[in-house]
Amino acid sequence: xxxxxxxxxxxxxxxxxxxxxxxxxxxxxxxxxxxxxxxxxxxxxxxxxxxxxxxxxxxxxxxxxxxxxxxxxxxxxxxxxxxxxxxxxxxxxxxxxxxxxxxxxxxxxxxxxxxxxxxxxxxxxxxxxxxxxxxxxxxxxxxxxxxxxxxxxxxxxxxxxxxxxxxxxxxxxxxxxxxxxxxxxxxxxxxxxxxxxxxxxxxxxxxxxxxxxxxxxxxxxxxxxxxxxxxxxxxxxxxxxxxxxxxxxxxxxxxxxxxxxxxxxxxxxxxxxxxxxxxxxxxxxxxxxxxxxxxxxxxxxxxxxxxxxxxxxxxxxxx
Ligand code: TXA
Ligand code: MG
Numbered sequence: 001x002x003x004x005x006x007x008x009x010x011x012x013x014x015x016x017x018x019x020x021x022x023x024x025x026x027x028x029x030x031x032x033x034x035x036x037x038x039x040x041x042x043x044x045x046x047x048x049x050x051x052x053x054x055x056x057x058x059x060x061x062x063x064x065x066x067x068x069x070x071x072x073x074x075x076x077x078x079x080x081x082x083x084x085x086x087x088x089x090x091x092x093x094x095x096x097x098x099x100x101x102x103x104x105x106x107x108x109x110x111x112x113x114x115x116x117x118x119x120x121x122x123x124x125x126x127x128x129x130x131x132x133x134x135x136x137x138x139x140x141x142x143x144x145x146x147x148x149x150x151x152x153x154x155x156x157x158x159x160x161x162x163x164x165x166x167x168x169x170x171x172x173x174x175x176x177x178x179x180x181x182x183x184x185x186x187x188x189x190x191x192x193x194x195x196x197x198x199x200x201x202x203x204x205x206x207x208x209x210x211x212x213x214x215x216x217x218x219x220x221x222x223x224x225x226x227x228x229x230x231x232x233x234x235x236x237x238x239x240x241x242x243x244x245x246x247x248x249x250x251x252x253x254x255x256x257x258x259x260x261x262x263x264x265x266x267x268x269x270x271x272x273x274x275x276x277x278x279x280x281x282x283x284x285x286x287x288x289x290x291x292x293x294x295x296x297x298x299x300x301x302x303x304x305x306x307x308x309x310x311x312x313x314x315x316x317x318x319x
Pocket of ligand 2: 134135143
């Protein structure tokens with residue numbers, strides 16, 4: 001089992017030695033390592049059992065720290081970082097030679113973000129290299145939004161988890177591409193909604209071919225162990241008894257299944273709150289003695305879009 005605590009010095013010295021450390025961010029926990037060390041990066045891929053073809057996001061503490069990592073820093077990217085950072089936005093930028101090819105799977109673009117968590121910000125300021133950090137879960141499994149989730153998923157393979165409490169946003173960062181000075185493309189919906197981005201740029205639609213650009217958008221992903229079905233309670237009740245069903249509820253609980261088998265994302269229908277609770281709810285329902293998980297319908301506006309994206313991928317596994 002990994003040691004867990006808030007010891008920033010310990011986390012920094014492990015990272016300096018080329019070790020991997022789980023770190024808290026506002027979105028989900030990341031499995032961090034020195035972005036300049038190929039050996040460390042290989043360790044990250046091994047721990048997660050992640051294919052080398054799936055590139056990693058580079059995390060830095062401020063906008064200035066991005067400059068040496070990129071060959072070109074378009075004004076629009078700078079504006080977006082100024083508006084939303086530190087926070088859940090990741091932007092693809094032309095990489096400089098400082099970024100090893102293994103980080104990007106040899107793509108000329110590197111994904112960069114400035115995470116918003118006080119512990120991780122302090123950690124980044126105390127070391128002299130950026131951190132690559134994919135979500136700290138086994139590849140394809142549910143993302144971790146608490147230190148306990150990390151412990152359960154990969155705790156036996158890493159030396160230390162920096163415990164920063166439950167993640168406040170709860171959904172991974174929104175990943176965007178800069179199309180030109182006025183236009184962006186969303187590669188992965190996430191913690192910054194389309195509505196917020198629209199204030200700064202036109203949003204062009206993702207073409208089907210481009211979907212392969214982001215392997216995190218592979219269809220089955222973020223998946224619990226148990227089958228997950230979307231908005232299908234009536235159907236599922238024909239095949240399972242109520243105590244075999246776990247419900248990821250939104251707004252209202254159901255009178256049809258036991259209350260202890262239900263996890264409420266947001267009683268008041270608040271999408272930020274639902275996002276924050278999403279992975280916690282899926283981890284919980286995956287751990288209790290039910291056989292199938294049903295997710296309630298979530299509206300498709302604001303963060304609802306990213307929540308539905310994760311739910312669809314989580315559900316794709318068994319269909
Ligand atoms: O909120 C987040 O972004 C979290 C926290 C830990 O920062 N990180 C995260 O990393 O979600 P990960 O590796 O689980 O998902 C990152 C996604 C992957 O699907 C990857 O394919 C894509 O970003 N990505 C990373 N670098 C890329 C690049 N150079 N080009 C295209 N896609 C890239
Ligand atoms: Mg991930």
